[in-house]
Amino acid sequence: MRNDKQHYQEGFFVFDIPTFNERVVREAILNAVSHRNYQFGGSVFIRQFRDRLVVESPGGLPFGITLDNILDRQLPRNRRIAEILSLCGMVERSGQGMNLMFELSVQEAKALPDFTGTDDYFVNVTLSGVILDKEMLSVIRRISENDSEMLSTEDFLTINALYHAHPLTEKMQSRLGRLTDMGIVEHIGRKKYVLARSLYAATGKTGVHTRRVGLDRETNKELLLKHIRQNNAVGTPFKELQQVLPGLSRNQIQVLVRELKEDGKVFCKGRTHAAKWYVTK
Missing domain, CATH: 3.30.565.60 (Heat Shock Protein 90)
Structure with a gap:
């Protein structure tokens, strides 16, 4: 009662x-x-x-x-x-x-x-007894639907630390490879790991993922580059890149893509609305 x-x-x-x-x-x-x-x-x-x-x-x-x-x-x-x-x-x-x-x-x-x-x-x-973040419940529910019985206590603690952007202990770091193989964690460059974007996408909360990633300049560029690489066969229109980083303005994303181009990592085919981005081979 x-x-x-x-x-x-x-x-x-x-x-x-x-x-x-x-x-x-x-x-x-x-x-x-x-x-x-x-x-x-x-x-x-x-x-x-x-x-x-x-x-x-x-x-x-x-x-x-x-x-x-x-x-x-x-x-x-x-x-x-x-x-x-x-x-x-x-x-x-x-x-x-x-x-x-x-x-x-x-x-x-x-x-x-x-x-x-x-x-x-x-x-x-x-x-x-306080639920810290109801958005986290959606992510955890998505993980538990398929993998809860396969996860150890240290796995859960690692997931919790990644979601809240807490430092990882040595034990937690040792779990990253396994969690990445399971599709729960993704590597976004410079030894940085975050919970997989697919966990948020399945719940309609990709904007939450963007805020959780830490979102310094290099991290944003890594996310854009990763998305372009995944769709390299068909190309990535600019509008789609805006969905990758919904927390940034159109101009901010344009600057990041331009820097990737200047670094020789991506190139563009087409003009205006028909333009698509590809990873340089």
Whole structure:
């Protein structure tokens, strides 16, 4: 009764997303019960606010577990409790509860679980109920339709970082090749990667892709060059180039195409409205 639903629309369809994902909340509580230090007094507290839920458990993180490796290492402090929870069917994937929390947060376009306030005496995890970007939901939905079961936690974190233009860790960078092969990520030059334009095109949000790319001058030129190359057999009219970078004016795109021409990378056949651009071979 205290778990509101948020709505977002995609085309003619309206989808509901609960403010608090029950699976994420359950995993957070199970972790608190099975990993807390029972030598410490005190209880596990669950505090619910309108936009977030905070789970606090006594004892700090188990020995050998840090916030840097919490998704990679599984070391239950109370193994018997963890085994009982598993036998009762309360743990969906043995040892993967924390990973599930992060994956579902990305899939619902919410902030990742936040461990701010965790120390040697308490573990604090805050679960956000706020959808950060409803446009991201359309992109994630497109990915999940075909590839969600093939993606690892690190894949989801990489997708999340790319969408929000966050720096990539070394682990995330190691996933770029695979995600590129899957068509989720595209390489646009100078070691720069972005989520594939096709993910936005399928949802009618190519303008969002343009804004997310980072759009410095060289990046814009790389996007134009890539589009011209993909259509080199038939040529690319200028109007089509305007669709590649809808955030730029006609004059701005003309300047970029002129620079590509001066660099010897493209050339034009025809005049006025019949003109088409090709990549120099």
